[in-house]
Amino acid sequence: MSIRNKIKNFFTMDEEYEYEYVEEETLQSDQPRSVKRDNVISLTSIEKSESKVVLCEPRNYDEVQEIADNIVNRRAVVINLQRAEHYEAMRIVDFLSGTVYALNGNIQKLGSQTFLCAPNNVDISGSISDSIAEQDFSKGW
Incomplete structure (x- = not known):
């Protein structure tokens, strides 16, 4: 086809149209499947x-x-040791300290006989004032 015929066909309305059918399946199958799965979140993790x-x-x-x-x-476990004997309370804290250490967790003193034991999936921020720690130091904690 000459350039003249191409320009004529471009500006005039001809009944001859060329249709191109594209199947959607071929376009979807050409894309890698891993791209589709990257933005999927497992509900079990939530x-x-x-x-x-x-x-x-x-x-x-x-x-x-x-x-x-x-x-x-x-x-996370908050432990109140006020009802336990002093020696028993010390043994409890020692055992739980080992448990928390084995799990890469954290143990913090919240009060005179209150402790927080948290595994590694719990973030602890902040601290309790040092005046409580000074009072308990004289008691042997």
């Missing part, structure tokens, strides 16, 4: 990110295993 805090008030060392099980199950 469910696991839910945190719980457990409050415990042990009276003796026999109850420490239940507290440790909560920490192993990735729950």
Whole structure:
């Protein structure tokens, strides 16, 4: 076809049209499937990110295993040791310190006989004033 005919066909309305059919499946199959999956988020990861805090008030060392099980199950635990004997309370804190250390967690003193044991999925920010720590230092904590 000459240039003249091409210009004439361009400016005039001819009944002759060329249609090109493209199947959608071929276009979709040409794209890599990994690109489609990059923005998919698993719902199980969202469910696991839910945190719980457990409050415990042990009276003796026999109850420490239940507290440790909560920490192993990735729950933060607040422990009030006011009802435990001093020697029993020290043993409880020692055991829970080892549990938290094994899980790469964190243990913090909140009060005179109150502790927070948190696994590594719980972020702890802030601190309690040092005046409580000075009072407890004289008691042997």
